[in-house]
Amino acid sequence: MKKLLIVYHSQSGSTERLARSAAAGAREEEEGVELRLLRAAEAGAADLAWCDALLLATPENFGYAAGALKEFLDRTFYTASAHELNRAYALIISAGNDGSGAVRQLTRIVRGYPLREVAEPLIVRGEPSAADLERARETGHALAAGLQLGIF
Numbered sequence: 001m002k003k004l005l006i007v008y009h010s011q012s013g014s015t016e017r018l019a020r021s022a023a024a025g026a027r028e029e030e031e032g033v034e035l036r037l038l039r040a041a042e043a044g045a046a047d048l049a050w051c052d053a054l055l056l057a058t059p060e061n062f063g064y065a066a067g068a069l070k071e072f073l074d075r076t077f078y079t080a081s082a083h084e085l086n087r088a089y090a091l092i093i094s095a096g097n098d099g100s101g102a103v104r105q106l107t108r109i110v111r112g113y114p115l116r117e118v119a120e121p122l123i124v125r126g127e128p129s130a131a132d133l134e135r136a137r138e139t140g141h142a143l144a145a146g147l148q149l150g151i152f
């Protein structure tokens, strides 16, 4: 059984809605893919070791990923890098008007784990619209489908 981990932080709810849509998309691949949807504060190295693919979802705060998501990465780095996890990953960023700084920062951080990017980062600016939630659902679905098909 392949495993997908979604780790997110959300202060005012937008990222959480996007992460939940991604989880709903992943659940459509119900055969062969197990899912964990966790807030960054609740997720740890054991969850990273458990998964075959990882979706990180965060607001952009002050041009970076939210501190709570960064803290999850800080906390798990030594364990993860020791195991050379090389998991597939994708990003969802919720931003007021930009999002590029968070993508740049996270792309750089995960190179050290290492993680392999398997989808274009999804940046949603402003309140997520129905179309944005659909794009998040597609991201989750694509990750789960890729796992199920053995692509990553």
Ligand SMILES: Cc1cc2nc3c(=O)[nH]c(=O)nc-3n(C[C@H](O)[C@H](O)[C@H](O)COP(=O)(O)O)c2cc1C
Pocket: 009, 010, 011, 012, 013, 014, 015, 016, 058, 059, 060, 061, 062, 063, 064, 094, 095, 096, 097, 098, 099, 126
């Ligand atoms: C402290 C703080 C800093 C922020 N900095 C940025 C920023 O640098 N760039 C940006 O586009 N939006 C910024 N925003 C807006 C949030 O990224 C945006 O509202 C996001 O959708 C919030 O996600 P959430 O509802 O999941 O908490 C900031 C918001 C807060 C509270």
